[in-house]
Amino acid sequence: MPYVNIKVTGGKEAPTAAQKAELIKRTTQMLFDVLGKKPSTTVVVIDEVDLDNWGMGGEVISVYRAKAAAEAKG
Amino acid sequence: MPYVNIKVTGGKEAPTAAQKAELIKRTTQMLFDVLGKKPSTTVVVIDEVDLDNWGMGGEVISVYRAKAAAEAKG
Amino acid sequence: MPYVNIKVTGGKEAPTAAQKAELIKRTTQMLFDVLGKKPSTTVVVIDEVDLDNWGMGGEVISVYRAKAAAEAKG
Amino acid sequence: MPYVNIKVTGGKEAPTAAQKAELIKRTTQMLFDVLGKKPSTTVVVIDEVDLDNWGMGGEVISVYRAKAAAEAKG
Amino acid sequence: MPYVNIKVTGGKEAPTAAQKAELIKRTTQMLFDVLGKKPSTTVVVIDEVDLDNWGMGGEVISVYRAKAAAEAKG
Amino acid sequence: MPYVNIKVTGGKEAPTAAQKAELIKRTTQMLFDVLGKKPSTTVVVIDEVDLDNWGMGGEVISVYRAKAAAEAKG
Numbered sequence: 001m002p003y004v005n006i007k008v009t010g011g012k013e014a015p016t017a018a019q020k021a022e023l024i025k026r027t028t029q030m031l032f033d034v035l036g037k038k039p040s041t042t043v044v045v046i047d048e049v050d051l052d053n054w055g056m057g058g059e060v061i062s063v064y065r066a067k068a069a070a071e072a073k074g
Numbered sequence: 075m076p077y078v079n080i081k082v083t084g085g086k087e088a089p090t091a092a093q094k095a096e097l098i099k100r101t102t103q104m105l106f107d108v109l110g111k112k113p114s115t116t117v118v119v120i121d122e123v124d125l126d127n128w129g130m131g132g133e134v135i136s137v138y139r140a141k142a143a144a145e146a147k148g
Numbered sequence: 149m150p151y152v153n154i155k156v157t158g159g160k161e162a163p164t165a166a167q168k169a170e171l172i173k174r175t176t177q178m179l180f181d182v183l184g185k186k187p188s189t190t191v192v193v194i195d196e197v198d199l200d201n202w203g204m205g206g207e208v209i210s211v212y213r214a215k216a217a218a219e220a221k222g
Numbered sequence: 223m224p225y226v227n228i229k230v231t232g233g234k235e236a237p238t239a240a241q242k243a244e245l246i247k248r249t250t251q252m253l254f255d256v257l258g259k260k261p262s263t264t265v266v267v268i269d270e271v272d273l274d275n276w277g278m279g280g281e282v283i284s285v286y287r288a289k290a291a292a293e294a295k296g
Numbered sequence: 297m298p299y300v301n302i303k304v305t306g307g308k309e310a311p312t313a314a315q316k317a318e319l320i321k322r323t324t325q326m327l328f329d330v331l332g333k334k335p336s337t338t339v340v341v342i343d344e345v346d347l348d349n350w351g352m353g354g355e356v357i358s359v360y361r362a363k364a365a366a367e368a369k370g
Numbered sequence: 371m372p373y374v375n376i377k378v379t380g381g382k383e384a385p386t387a388a389q390k391a392e393l394i395k396r397t398t399q400m401l402f403d404v405l406g407k408k409p410s411t412t413v414v415v416i417d418e419v420d421l422d423n424w425g426m427g428g429e430v431i432s433v434y435r436a437k438a439a440a441e442a443k444g
Contacts (some may be wrong), residue, residue: 003191004300019331024134028129031319034315035315040127043130043237049269054265055264057263058264059246060239077415089182095277095282098282104171104178105292109163113279119271119277156417168349168356188353189353191351201416201418203414228376243406256385263337263426321425
């Protein structure tokens with residue numbers, strides 16, 4: 001009966017159908033293992049968010065990543 | 075002033091424009107009938123979710139339905 | 149299999165248990181009537197939001213309502 | 223560490239990439255200014271909702287706006 | 297950078313702090329294992345929903361469960 | 371007509387009523403400045419999330435912060 005919403009970047013980074021099936025399977029299993037929730041009524045919804053529509057650190061995610069990579073290089 | 079979000083499967087199962095208008099109308103009416111909420115400020119947002127992105131019972135919804143149908147047949 | 153989230157004001161305006169049961173019943177019926185969705189797997193989650201945490205028109209909802217009432221009186 | 227979700231109408235009304243970047247920047251700055259939240263971990267997700275999927279006042283948004291415009295003209 | 301929202305029943309059924317920590321750990325690990333998402337920026341938010349505020353099959357969840365249990369007994 | 375949901379940590383870190391009013395005001399102003407959205411129909415909902423219910427980097431947020439602080443000290 002739990003409801004889980006997973007938001008990840010989409011477009012060229014979108015998960016494959018097999019990866020989405022794996023996320024659904026493992027999320028449902030986790031809720032059974034940790035909380036004893038009956039798998040039959042666990043609902044999982046995956047949202048794929050465009051790279052332009054996701055921000056972190058005040059920047060669109062693509063810019064955020066480029067800066068983080070530059071910093072890591074020093 | 076209530077906010078309602080309705081998530082249903084999309085793609086080939088997506089509701090028509092007329093069905094979406096009907097969901098908006100009935101949801102708003104319900105909030106007036108049950109809670110006395112003024113219709114003018116009730117907001118309804120409908121999300122259409124790809125079949126691959128919806129899971130139930132640990133399976134992608136298409137697989138879940140096929141199994142449920144098989145079980146029903148015995 | 150649809151998922152519906154209803155957000156209304158809580159605290160002293162919170163719906164009663166009977167009103168919440170009615171919202172769940174009518175929402176599920178609506179999705180069957182309009183889209184043919186099987187009631188057994190429709191999930192409804194109601195969130196009660198504190199009056200201080202809800203804004204409209206750039207104001208906290210209590211201030212928004214007081215102004216709207218004043219305007220209505222002219 | 224805050225998480226902000228902004229839903230606006232999409233399609234022909236969709237914000238441009240530059241407008242989305244501006245929303246992300248200003249939202250993150252606001253959370254720093256008002257609550258002192260460290261910008262580096264603030265997440266912003268923008269959802270663009272089809273005009274057919276957004277309702278207000280019991281109507282699909284396009285109908286709602288047409289009526290509001292007609293009323294304003296009087 | 298993914299964002300995951302987990303909704304479960306709260307109140308007397310609320311997960312313990314240790315269970316919540318375990319959900320956060322496993323969800324983050326899953327997103328690394330399945331999609332290669334860097335754990336440091338994965339955000340998980342757990343919502344505990346009152347039993348009165350959760351509906352399934354057109355009923356408040358407590359009634360839904362009582363009926364399901366009665367049916368199972370035959 | 372936009373809808374904005376802001377999630378921040380609550381409990382002892384909860385924003386004050388004045389801070390929440392400021393978030394609502396600035397969010398609504400931002401949507402007018404950047405996208406020209408009419409303030410009167412912009413809705414903002416603020417959720418306060420318990421520290422135990424928020425995870426980042428695979429840890430409950432309090433643990434995540436303690437580790438980040440320790441690392442910063444070196």
